[in-house]
Amino acid sequence: MKLITKLFPSATSGLHASVFKLMTSISIVCGGNSLLTTQVSLHLSSGTFSPLSIQIVLTGFPMGFLLGCVSASTIVRRLGNAITCWLAIAAMACATLGFSFLDDPALLFSLRIINGLAMAVLFINCESWINGYASPENRGAYFALYMIATSLGALLGQIVSGLNADHQRIGFALAFAIVIVGLGYGYVTVGRWPRTASSQEAPASELRERRKITPLQLVLLVPLTVIGVLQAGTTNMNFYSLMPLYGSGVGLPAATTVALMTTFSLGGVLAQVPIGWLSGSLDRRVILMFQGSGVVIFCALIPWLSAENPILLFPVFFVYGATALTIYPIAVAYAGSRVNRELMATVSGYLLLVYSLTNISTPGLASGLMTHVAPQALFLTLGCGGLLLAMAACLSLRRDLRADDRPGGLTEGF
Structure with missing residues (x-):
């Protein structure tokens, strides 16, 4: 607790708990996404897909990620950080579930677009929260915690993949289950979206003038x-x-x-x-x-x-x-x-x-x-x-x- 207090000197203990629970939820979801990505590649390498189909499906996630980058700011502004977070994870879960039943390359491509869009919105939403609500002395610590959470999540997904490398259908079901666990854990335990009280934003017009590049x-x-x-x-x-x-x-x-x-x-x-x-x-x-x-x-x-x-x-x-x-x-x-x-x-x-x-x-x-x-x-x-x-x-x-x-x-x- 002393270490946490040093990292977050101006935050309250309730905020500590909310932030760590939120980061845990994000880490779990990233684990599901990492597992899904590996299982998709293993599924594509099974010999039942043509080289063109493989290229098309592999392009789906980054294309969705790009769409998420373009649309995330509007979504966050209209829905707020909390609703955006849970909706993004829910969309990720729904798309992940589809891989357990579908084999058509066009449908897999569409599901990967949804995966990419959801993960981009989730990342940008969390990063915008850190920039917008964390106090200057806490911002670096929050970003460090966020990077560790996403990295550990990716590592978790790879470990689970290693335990199930030869059974892609089971892997898809596990990925769905992991994402659902992340969504349920975050939604139930985080409660009200964590905010710090010390961050004060400048007027929007002033910010627009500052950020012209x-x-x-x-x-x-x-x-x-x-x-x-x-x-x-x-x-x-x-x-x-x-x-x-x-x-x-x-x-x-x-x-x-x-x-x-x-x-x-x-x-x-x-x-x-x-x-x-x-x-x-x-x-x-x-x-x-x-x-x-x-x-x-x-x-x-x-x-x-x-x-x-x-x-x-x-x-x-x-x-x-x-x-x-x-x-x-x-x-x-x-x-x-x-x-x-x-x-x-x-x-x-x-x-x-x-x-x-x-x-x-x-x-x-x-x-x-x-x-x-x-x-x-x-x-x-x-x-x-x-x-x-x-x-x-x-x-x-x-x-x-x-x-x-x-x-x-x-x-x-x-």
Whole structure:
């Protein structure tokens, strides 16, 4: 309790309980979504779907996620945070249930659109609550709690997938049950949506004046962050969606493939705190340069390791996850050091759109390369993103701009 009090010095004990229950609910739902994503990929790799059908179904989730990014702000404004949260989880549950009964690619594509839309609305709703209602001294702690909750949820989904890798229908039912548990737990235990009393928003007209920044200005202002978000979106969507197809293509058992994905996720979860601490003492561009270089090395190493000795892959996937899954927070933190605080809400929206567009555009490309070239093309795609990030970070350091973490306005450059 003393640790909680230090993290949330101005909040009440009732708020502590509500926030942690809400984050627990979100974590459970993310576990169901993670399990569903893996089970969908395993189902698609069963041999009953054509390559075109696989590409179409895999595009559904990122397309829905993009639609959620575009519509979430309107939904939250009209319904409020609490109703939006529960409706998003309910929509996720309904779509998840459909996978237990349907096999038509067009219907699966539609269900994945609903999944993506619901998860985007849920994420943006929670992040908007943190930005809008948490006090300045609590905001960072709430975001840390939120990131840990979503990461642990994804890890939970991978663990459950490993226990049920060969039975997709049962996996779909488990995913539905997990989402329902998350919805029921949150709705019953959270009660009234948690709010802090210390946050005071400026008038809407004043906020609009402060937050004027165009996408082009964002690219010119923090191109390194945009590239980092592109790399993160490419990795997160393609790895979790296509790794089962890769494993099937190179002869890995389904259980081993899921175990490797779990190891990858575990590396990312355990690395969040040390990498975040390191970013407070080092130039974030240096960290991004090493992260990009590491991604290139691991993506070149993985295809060379023999599928007959998968034990060699586990330490590689662990360190790969620790490297690749921490790029997004470092890149966004770097943007925070270059952009005025008043602009960060708008910048975050643009970055999430970039992330979503990457999710839509790259799975079809990667799966097409895997089908027509070789399964190893998955890591060729991921490695190219890491190379681009490392080069951008090197260019930024070479230009020797102002020191990292110095507050700035709309100054162009990396």
